Amino acid sequence: MADNQVARWVGGSPLGVLARLILVSILVGVILNALGLDPFDIVHSIERLIRSIWNMGFDAIRWVWRYFLLGAVIVIPIWIVMRLINGPRGR
Secondary structure, three states: OHHHHHHHHHOOOHHHHHHHHHHHHHHHHHHHHHOOOOHHHHHHHHHHHHHHHHHHOHHHHHHHHHHHHHHHHHHHHHHHHHHHHHOOOOO
16 A cells, blocks of 8 residues: 555656656756756856857757757657556546
């Protein structure tokens, strides 16, 4: 009974959720590193990111759109497969 409540609270098997969180954290870390963000100086990094996007002008929109499409080619199909595998959840 307690295991079922824990699984419901974390959104699935605790080990499965932990594995997904680790993988997504690594992916987000890679993306943030590519954007030049540093976890030890996040405020300065965000300011630098905004300034560089501002300086790039409309190229930034094209740049973000291209990376969005590149990531979406992988993320969206994985999300669809996960939704199909997990099925609808009754509440």
